[in-house]
Amino acid sequence: MKTKTVFYCTACGNETPKWVGKCPACGSWNTVVEQPAENRKKPAIAGLQRGVRKQPRSIVEIETTDELRFPTGSSELDRVLGGGAVHGSLVLVGGAPGIGKSTLMLQICERLCQGFKVLYVSGEESERQIKLRAERMGVDSRELYLLAETDIGDILSAAQDLRPDVLIVDSIQTMFDHENTGSPGSVSQVKDCTMALMQLAKGEGITVFVIGHVNKEGAIAGPKVLEHMVDCVLYFEGEAHMAYRILRAAKNRFGATNEIGVFEMTDKGLSQVPSPSEALLAGRPLDTPGTCVSCVMEGARPVLAEIQALLAPSGYGNARRSSNGFDYNRAMMLLAVLEKRGGLMVNSCDAYINVIGGLNLDEPAADLAAVIAMASSFRDKPVPSSLAAIGEVGLTGELRMVSSLGQRLSEVQRLGLTQCLVPAQNTARIAVPEGIQLIRVRNIREALSAVL
Incomplete structure (x- = not known):
């Protein structure tokens, strides 16, 4: 049949x-x-027996206390989660292979085991392999239980018997439901296994962390409905061959989605980077054309980023354009504005733009620094190493105000920079930190004249 x-x-x-x-x-x-x-009958593998039917409650009768959240032991992860993990939540962690997903989940077990019972389930490694990796990272606790299993029924039965406070599943693409004829990693298998884990999290109050693979487009493999089922979706960004990793929330029902956490990959696992600006500016060349510093807001955290540009005469009819870490279409717009409004003939030049450290800048506040870096490379004149540029550039060449300028200036002052190029509009009411000289300009022509 x-x-x-x-x-x-x-x-x-x-x-x-x-x-x-x-x-x-x-x-x-x-x-x-x-x-x-x-049409298949859903198995009773979840161990979640249908008990007494819940009755609706008035919203004013429901209490929300601080005990609903608990720290994971990683301040950067807590920042991205909105202040810590939430009891009974389902968190999906995605990223490219080798980026550090399993490493981060195993590292937080050491802190979680001080007050909770943790069950770490792996469908990709044996218990012995996980033990070797845990010893390398210094994770050793009696409250950490390991299980190498891919059958979601056995996993949920083990969770019912052990009653852990935190369950970590690595990874959801390797899990399967034996009542489902699809292969592991298929749409139906991923959806059914995630639904069973969600019922476990909500029914038993267990916090579940699920690791998910990503496809070649960078999205989490499986149906898009998978991201709608979970409470929080975290993405690891950064190249596998680079030291720094950026953890970003794409969805968070219990907090903001514009916070980031910065980690550095070491031989003993992921170490937190409490001051990303210092790490991203380490090794910055001084008195070199084609580089400029900007300050962008990642959630409530100001981060200094170095933008580098290289403009060289094109040897062919069509000039080449490349952008890494900076939006390509916006970079092309800034090149056109620089030629039309700034008076620099950059149309016949090959243009390469790069953001150091693997950071992706999608905020307009980095426009002015990109323009300064491109003009500096074109004129072969260095930008003062003590200067940062903050501002949005319009099509007419005007500079527009950006939000949270006071916080940005404080971060600029903390990193030892003494000058800041800012838009002239609405900066009179800004409290300027001591030791910072503001250079107020109205358009890119004034900015180029003031700096180069």
Whole structure:
């Protein structure tokens, strides 16, 4: 008998009766996959027996106390989570292979085991391999329990017997439900296993951390509905061959999504970077053309970033353009503004823009620093090493005010810089930190004249 199948879109979860190249719901191409669609009885593997039916409660009767959150032992992770992990929450951690997802989860077990019972489940490593990795990172606690298993039924049964406070699953793509005929990692398997873990988290009050792989586009592998089911989605950013890792929240039901955590990969695991600005500016070349410092806001944290640019005459008809860590379309717009409003003939030059440290700048406050760096490289004149540039650049060449300028100036002063190039508008009321000289300019022509 032929098994009936349906087709799912891995980007949005939309279901279609036949295969199509373009999803009719979200418009994504080549994201529709085939999955079995038989009506199967959900097993009672979750161990979550249906007890007394809950009654609705008035919102004023529900208490929210500080005990709902608990520290994970990593201040950077707590910052991204919004102040700590929440009891009974389901957190999804994604990132490229080798970026440090499993390392971070195993590291926080040492601090969590001081007050909680932790169950670490791995579908990719044996208990012996996890033990060797834990010894290398100095993780050793009697309250940490290891389990190498891929059957979600056995995992949930073990959780019911052990009653841990925290459950870590590494990774969701390796788990399978034996009642589901799909292969591990398929759309239906990932969705069913995540749903079972969500029922465990909400029904038993267990905090569950789930590690997820990412596909070649950088999104978490599996259906998009997976991200809607969990309470928090964390992404690890950064290149595997680079030392620094950035943890960013893409979704957080219990906090803001604009905070970041910075880590450094060492031979003993991930170490926290409490001052990212110092780390990102370490080794910055002095008195060298084509580099400028800006200050961007990552949530409530100001971060100094170095923007480098290289402009060289093109040897061919069409000039080459490249951007790393800076939005490509915005970089091309700034090049056009620099030529039209700044008077620099950069149209015939190859242009390369790079943000040091693997940071991705998507805030307009970095526009002015990018323009200064490109003009410095074009004129082959260095920008003063004690200067930072903060401001948004418009199409007419004007400079616009940015938010949280006071916090940015405080970070600039803390890192030892003495000059700051800022827009002239609405800066009279800003409290300037001691030792900082503000250079107020109205457009990029004035900025280039003041600096180069």
